[in-house]
Amino acid sequence: MAVLPIRICGDPVLHSPATEVTEFDTVLHELVEDMYDTMAAAPGVGLAGPQVGVAKRLFVYDWTDDSDTRHRGVAINPTLWIAPVPAGDADPETESEGCLSFPGERFPLRRSPRAILQAVDLEQQPFEVRADGWLARIFQHEYDHLDGLLYVDRLTDGPARTAAKVERKRGWGVPGQSWLPGIDHLEG
Known part of the structure; x- marks a missing residue:
């Protein structure tokens, strides 16, 4: 299989809602295998x-x-149900997350402690x-991508300002930027 380039913050595909998967063919199977390889190489x-870019x-x-x-x-055409997000500030030690599309950075973000993922697999079999x-945090983070959100879009106050500075400093926020896990070495 192959390692795919990962799009960086600013690419339009990351900031628009994704469409339903309708073709469950060999192309989809290959894409999923390539995504596993890419995630492992990143690592993520x-x-x-x-x-x-899909x-x-x-x-x-x-x-x-x-x-x-x-x-x-693999979760295809998922629905995600979450418990209410607790009030208060996120703990930088236990609630920081990163993103392969905002590489090399971690910021604290309050998420729901529980989630229920409903989706279908490659054989179109439903699961929950x-x-x-x-794991609930991972599901929420990935589900946000399907709605055109990056976790940095959810940041507030100081972390939001810091993320914006990082984006400007690295020249992100524009279309067409990507990195290739295992090849590109990004500053962190």
Whole structure:
């Protein structure tokens, strides 16, 4: 399989809602395998179609929790249900996240502690995953990509200003920029 270029903040595909997947063919199967390879090479724990320039509603994830349980899959045409987001400021130690489309940076962001993911797999079989903690965060982060949001779009106050400065300093925020995991070395 192949490692795909990852689009950087500012590319229009990252800032527009993705469309439903309608073709479950070999092209889709190959795309999903390439997305797994790209996510592993980055390295990351999730990767959405728009991040590799495919404006379709799908994402892959691969994360091992503290009890050594591996959570790996593809979510196609997902729906995400979340519990209310707790009030208060995000804890920089436990609630910081990063994004392969805003590479090398991490910012604290308050997310819901629980989520229910409903989607179909490559064989169009429906499934449901009830997630807590970090897995719930991964699902929310990837689902946002399908709606044209990056996590930095959700930041407020100081973290939002810092992210904006990073974006300006690195020349991001314009179409056509990408990086190739395993090849490009981005400053962090």
